Amino acid sequence: MNSNEVDILLVDDSQDDVDLTMHALRTENLANRVFIARDGEEALDFLFCTGPYSTRSFEHPPKLVLLDLKMPKVDGVQVLKQIKGDPRTRSIPVVLMTSSGEEKDMVTGYKLGVNSFVQKPVDFDQFRAMVKMLGLYWLVTNRPPVGSGPANLEGRER
Amino acid sequence: MTSAGTELAIPAAAAPRPQLRALLVEDNPLDAALVVRALIKDGFDVTADVVQDEAAFTKALRHGCPEVVLADYNLPTWKGMETLDVIRREGLDIPMILVSGALGDVNAVECIKQGATDYVLKDSLARLPAVIRRALQEKLERSLRHQTERDLARKVDELARSNADLEQFAYVASHDLQEPLRMVTAYTQLLAERYRGKLDENADKFIGYASEGAQRMQVLIRDLLLFSRMGRTEARERVECDAVIKEVLQTLRSAIEQSGAVVTHSALPAVWANPTQMAQVFQNLIGNAIKFRQEEPPVISVQAEEAGQQWLFSVRDNGIGIAPEYAQQIFVVFQRLHARTEYPGNGVGLAICKKIIERNGGKIWMESQAGAGSTFKFTLPKSDTEESTRIRS
Amino acid sequence: MKTAADLLVIDDNPADVSLVREALAGSKHRSRITSVGDGVEALAFLYHRDKYVDAIRPDLVMLDLNLPKRDGLAVLAAMKASPDLRRIPVVIFSTSQLSKDITRSYELGANCYVSKPGNLTEFFSTVLSIEEFWLSFACLPAQGE
Numbered sequence: 120m121n122s123n124e125v126d127i128l129l130v131d132d133s134q135d136d137v138d139l140t141m142h143a144l145r146t147e148n149l150a151n152r153v154f155i156a157r158d159g160e161e162a163l164d165f166l167f168c169t170g171p172y173s174t175r176s177f178e179h180p181p182k183l184v185l186l187d188l189k190m191p192k193v194d195g196v197q198v199l200k201q202i203k204g205d206p207r208t209r210s211i212p213v214v215l216m217t218s219s220g221e222e223k224d225m226v227t228g229y230k231l232g233v234n235s236f237v238q239k240p241v242d243f244d245q246f247r248a249m250v251k252m253l254g255l256y257w258l259v260t261n262r263p264p265v266g267s268g269p270a271n272l273e274g275r276e277r
Numbered sequence: 278m279t280s281a282g283t284e285l286a287i288p289a290a291a292a293p294r295p296q297l298r299a300l301l302v303e304d305n306p307l308d309a310a311l312v313v314r315a316l317i318k319d320g321f322d323v324t325a326d327v328v329q330d331e332a333a334f335t336k337a338l339r340h341g342c343p344e345v346v347l348a349d350y351n352l353p354t355w356k357g358m359e360t361l362d363v364i365r366r367e368g369l370d371i372p373m374i375l376v377s378g379a380l381g382d383v384n385a386v387e388c389i390k391q392g393a394t395d396y397v398l399k400d401s402l403a404r405l406p407a408v409i410r411r412a413l414q415e416k417l418e419r420s421l422r423h424q425t426e427r428d429l430a431r432k433v434d435e436l437a438r439s440n441a442d443l444e445q446f447a448y449v450a451s452h453d454l455q456e457p458l459r460m461v462t463a464y465t466q467l468l469a470e471r472y473r474g475k476l477d478e479n480a481d482k483f484i485g486y487a488s489e490g491a492q493r494m495q496v497l498i499r500d501l502l503l504f505s506r507m508g509r510t511e512a513r514e515r516v517e518c519d520a521v522i523k524e525v526l527q528t529l530r531s532a533i534e535q536s537g538a539v540v541t542h543s544a545l546p547a548v549w550a551n552p553t554q555m556a557q558v559f560q561n562l563i564g565n566a567i568k569f570r571q572e573e574p575p576v577i578s579v580q581a582e583e584a585g586q587q588w589l590f591s592v593r594d595n596g597i598g599i600a601p602e603y604a605q606q607i608f609v610v611f612q613r614l615h616a617r618t619e620y621p622g623n624g625v626g627l628a629i630c631k632k633i634i635e636r637n638g639g640k641i642w643m644e645s646q647a648g649a650g651s652t653f654k655f656t657l658p659k660s661d662t663e664e665s666t667r668i669r670s
Numbered sequence: 671m672k673t674a675a676d677l678l679v680i681d682d683n684p685a686d687v688s689l690v691r692e693a694l695a696g697s698k699h700r701s702r703i704t705s706v707g708d709g710v711e712a713l714a715f716l717y718h719r720d721k722y723v724d725a726i727r728p729d730l731v732m733l734d735l736n737l738p739k740r741d742g743l744a745v746l747a748a749m750k751a752s753p754d755l756r757r758i759p760v761v762i763f764s765t766s767q768l769s770k771d772i773t774r775s776y777e778l779g780a781n782c783y784v785s786k787p788g789n790l791t792e793f794f795s796t797v798l799s800i801e802e803f804w805l806s807f808a809c810l811p812a813q814g815e
Contacts, residue, residue, distance in 0.1 A: 206777075209776075209777065210773065210776035210777055212776075212781075212782065217809075222811075222812060225809055225811050226757070226811060229756065229757035229811055230753075230756070230757070232750075232756075232779055234781045234782060235759065235781060235782075235803075235804075235808045236808060236809040236810075237807055237808055237809060238809050249807055252802070252803060252806075252807050253807070255799070256782075256799060256803040256807075257782070260782075260784055260796060260799050260800065260803075261782045261783060261784060262767075262772055262782075262783045262784065262785055263783075264772060264773055264776040264783075265769040265772055265773055
């Protein structure tokens with residue numbers, strides 16, 4: 120997969136959650152353009168085109184960043200702060216995922232300009248339903264900022 | 278002066294003598310007189326001004342409107358060749374003929390190179406009238422040519438502006454029409470859904486017609502917008518047609534599955550074009566091939582081959598075909614060959630293809646027989662950057 | 671999740687507001703919908719000024735861009751600049767598909783950007799999906815004071 124053709128950047132250190140997420144996305148045919156980062160540092164390298172991702176370009180950001188809150192090294196809030204604090208990346212839609220649903224995390228998140236906050240359901244079916252909704256809402260209903268991902272054709276059949 | 282009622286007897290006129298307004302730059306009055314006499318002798322009706330310096334020359338140029346300047350090469354306070362500078366400065370185009378003593382051939386040629394129209398020796402004044410006639414003739418031809426060029430430039434300008442206006446009109450009209458139309462479509466549809474069977478018997482029918490009409494109009498305007506927008510995005514780049522075809526087949530996935538179509542393609546080259554537009558072309562052609570099918574599943578093949586300095590693409594199908602007499606018509610916007618109930622669509626797809634291909638310097642046409650499938654062909658010029666990527670099928 | 675959410679629709683076209691109401695009429699959420707028709711009214715409502723002193727505080731805002739008086743982007747900018755209002759999710763819901771509108775909206779902090787579909791069925795399903803995502807899936811901050 121071309122790192123400039125990524126639709127979703129999934130940032131999560133939990134292998135179980137990643138597997139579940141990918142499974143749900145696959146059933147919606149959205150799994151092809153997902154890039155997985157295991158921690159905040161890797162996510163930042165990816166988005167800011169540094170380190171192993173220096174060949175990436177700011178012109179092709181992902182359409183959505185699914186960001187887990189609690190991660191080692193650099194946690195979700197830190198990543199969010201960097202993304203929303205830099206004009207080159209500020210427009211990228213970021214959805215913060217938390218297991219806890221703690222109020223103060225939410226307040227911080229919304230203050231930093233997170234696009235939305237979701238709580239990871241414990242139940243498998245609900246988790247899958249949520250991932251499906253996230254994919255559909257942020258990749259289909261939502262219009263991402265221009266310049267993200269490969270050009271889409273206007274599907275006109277004539 | 279005549280008393281009222283009587284006419285002065287006019288002798289039978291000889292052929293009218295051509296008038297000539299000449300401006301002489303000459304300090305020797307005798308030489309000046311000789312020049313004028315040579316012109317009169319040859320039949321000109323001469324009005325001549327004689328000057329010796331730049332100031333007087335400039336003034337005479339401005340007020341006398343001379344048709345020709347006859348200048349001596351060497352004057353006490355001035356040089357005959359400098360008349361050219363003044364003429365140019367005044368923005369005029371008047372032939373300047375040097376009338377001079379011996380200059381030497383080299384010098385004479387040099388003067389003509391610098392802008393003198395011709396050069397006549399003072400002891401060969403008999404040549405002068407012919408020289409003047411030729412100079413005036415050439416000037417006339419020059420003026421006519423300039424005028425034609427200016428006319429042409431103006432017409433091209435007007436045409437370009439008119440085209441731009443038309444495109445903008447189509448764009449604005451379609452764009453602004455969409456809003457109120459959206460309201461009509463939405464609410465007629467709501468009416469149809471909410472009140473079906475609840476009003477009198479005609480209501481459902483009436484609402485149905487209104488709703489269909491509105492929806493059709495929505496599609497028409499959207500297509501018109503699309504059509505008028507072609508040509509606004511000119512950004513061209515190297516486009517890999519292989520990759521474009523893959524994406525197009527993905528977009529047409531459900532139509533392909535539903536019809537059981539089999540679409541194959543040879544290795545396709547890269548072209549210099551706009552990628553979205555190229556996708557549009559392939560999508561329209563392949564989509565049509567799927568739509569206008571016969572009983573059996575569509576079999577569609579996309580090929581490309583070299584044809585001199587161009588690539589020749591073809592999209593062949595086994596569909597219903599098109600009678601040759603309609604070959605041109607199908608590319609006209611909104612032209613359809615079938616009733617709307619037989620095959621859906623507005624008839625704008627091929628017009629869009631044609632616009633795109635022609636704007637990219639190619640041609641598009643169709644080869645077909647009714648009932649025997651169709652082959653749509655189009656050419657695109659090869660760009661220099663493609664020379665290194667010649668693809669063989 | 672929430673009992674009855676409050677939706678604020680900022681749109682100067684009453685026909686579109688009515689369509690949004692129709693779309694949400696059948697939804698399980700039973701959201702209360704308030705609408706204002708121009709940018710100045712919108713900000714007065716949100717800041718509880720003048721006649722809007724007792725106005726509710728919306729859980730979700732659907733914002734059109736082409737508004738009279740103060741346009742949508744100005745309202746968005748004001749909302750996201752206010753520490754109080756910035757946590758309210760703003761969904762830009764507009765017919766505009768111009769890249770400059772989309773880009774600018776994100777730059778000013780819009781939570782998402784949804785184009786108004788031209789087709790009735792899609793319009794309804796889009797509005798329902800907006801409501802469904804934000805009210806069933808997203809965690810909205812509690813109504814602070």
